[in-house]
Amino acid sequence: MIDNQERKAEYYKALVEKKSEYEGVFYVGVTSTGVFCRPTCPARKPKYTNCEFYETAQQALLASFRPCQRCRPLSHPNQVSDIVRFLVEAVEQNPEKRWKGHDFRALSIDESTARRQFKKRFGMTFVEYARSRRMGLALKSIRSGEKIINTQLASGYDSSSGFRDAFSRIMGAPPTRLDDSRILKAAWLDTMLGPMVAIADESELYLLEFVDRRGLESEVARLRKRMKAAIIPGQTVAIQSIERELTQYFEGTLTEWKTPLHPIGSPFQQSVWDQLRQIPPGETRSYADIALALGKPTAYRAVAQANGANQLAIVIPCHRVINSSGALGGYGGGSARKEWFLNHEKRGVSNK
Known part of the structure; x- marks a missing residue:
């Protein structure tokens, strides 16, 4: 937003x-x-x-808004094909639906054609579009911060059971089983580069990711499994802390991250993440630099994997690691965001 x-x-x-x-x-x-x-x-x-x-x-979809029926924002700049229009309407009829190959065949639509036409028109595939709409609806409950999960998930939707299923797939919190598990809270955080989701207990932050990050559902599932926890909408002291600090970061006024973190990983991954936190704002390191600092100069590929496994975006600054050639390299939140972070941090350093 x-x-x-x-x-x-x-x-x-x-x-x-x-x-x-x-x-x-x-x-x-x-x-x-x-x-x-x-x-x-x-x-x-x-x-x-x-x-x-x-x-x-896509940002609007992820924020839980649906396309206007009068101006049809997904039809701009030119009239879309009948296939695209039909599938957009199908998603609106059942936004919680997870589309599979047989669903396209049942509608006599070629799946590859749908993928190609959506990608050309909107810059995302049909599956990405449907997932964005589904994620927006599911995470709307997080944004509202309601405490009573059953009431929250069942209110305001044509298919309460479908929404409950969508929420459970994303957050892993089947309402009927909450009392049997450790509880973590999840909150929707709006930033100028798009919405993020934060997951924490009262004292520590476990996950901070952009909502549109590929594989977010799998990350949440791994966290839930490792911690043997249910994840429900809500606020904690740690979430309130990271929300304040994110605002300061984007405003360029943050001097130090103070929210307590709970990164979950192997000893090697933890050592890599410790190195990342030592990279000063406005500077970058290569994967080889990190490997050398760890005393394992040939382990740069393992460093890259550990970098990609980081679940605490921005706070553990994996965006400050680039290729030895000087190229940006990959980033789970997208290369455009990575470039923005680096430029933002450089400006902050130069203004001090």
Whole structure:
């Protein structure tokens, strides 16, 4: 979600005036209706306080907004094919559905064609689109912070059982079994680079990831299994702490991460993560540099694997590790975010 107040004011003015030159630049989510729109939507304009602005349709979907039926934001800039339109409508009819190959065959739609057309039109495959919509709905419960899981999951949805299943697949918290497990709390955190999910107990942070990170569901499942814990929506002291510090980080005012962490990994992984935390803001290291610092100069591939296994994004700064060639290298949250973090931190250092 875009939090810059000047940018939000600019986008709201463009929305009110229906400026076509902003098409594709932003999407607006309307909290009072739960829909997201194009800048030129013909519907009555919402109040400024009810608007949330996003750079991509996927961000709006992940924030639990559904496409507006009047301006059809997923049809821009050109009219979409019948296949794309049909599948978008199918997702809205059953947003909790997990699509499989036989579902396409039942509709006489070629799965590869759907993948290709969605990728060309929206920059994501159909499965990614459907998953974004499903994740947005499931994590809406986290964002609301309700404490009574059964009431929360059953309210406001056509298929309460479907939503309960979707939430359980993502967070691993079957409501009927919560009393039998250790409890961790999960919260939705909005940042200027997209929503994140934080999982913690009262005192320590276990996971901090962008919601659209590939493999997030598997990460949560591993955490739940390792800790033998159920994960439910809620707030803890550790979550409130990391939320404050994230705000300071993005504002460029954070001097030190103080939220207690509980990273879960092998002794080697822990040693790699300790090295990452020693990289000063504004600087980078290569995988080979980390291996050398550990006294294992040939273990750079293992370092890379440990780097990728980090479940505490930003706080344990795996984004500060690049290739020996100087190339950015991979990053679970996406290369664009990695580049943004590095530039942001360099600016912070130069301004001190």
